[in-house]
Structures are given as structure tokens and as C-alpha cells.
Amino acid sequence: MKSLIHCRACGNSVSPDARSCPSCGDPVKPKYDGEINMRDPIHLIGVSASVVFIIGLAFWVYSVIITR
Numbered sequence: 001m002k003s004l005i006h007c008r009a010c011g012n013s014v015s016p017d018a019r020s021c022p023s024c025g026d027p028v029k030p031k032y033d034g035e036i037n038m039r040d041p042i043h044l045i046g047v048s049a050s051v052v053f054i055i056g057l058a059f060w061v062y063s064v065i066i067t068r
């Protein structure tokens with residue numbers, strides 16, 4: 001069973017499958033849509049920054065080892 005979401009306009013419980021609130025007609029978006037759109041770029045920047053940092057650290061450690 002899907003959990004109901006709350007209408008932003010009137011607070012009525014709305015099915016996540018519904019496109020608009022049956023009570024006030026305000027368009028309802030599934031909760032996860034906004035979260036993905038807002039979080040994704042930040043998430044990607046964080047992941048790529050971590051990858052660049054780890055690769056840079058690995059190269060630095062490697063260059064320190066081979067120059068000895």
C-alpha cells in the first residue's frame with residue numbers, strides 16, 4: 001500500500017498516483033520528483049569531487065613511493 005502524500009495547498013491527504021488534489025484541485029507532484037531534481041546535481045558534484053580527491057591522493061602517494 002502506498003502512503004498518502006499531503007496537498008501543499010490545503011493539506012488534504014492525496015494518493016501519490018493522483019495528478020491533482022481531489023479537494024482543491026492543486027496539482028500534486030510525487031514527493032520523490034522534487035527531491036531527486038534538487039539533490040542530484042549536488043550529489044553528482046559531491047561524488048565527482050570525492051573521486052577526483054581519491055585519484056589525486058592515490059597519484060600523490062604513488063609518486064612519493066616511486067621517487068624514493
Ligand SMILES: [Zn+2]
Nearest residue numbers: 007010021024
Ligand atoms: Zn488540496
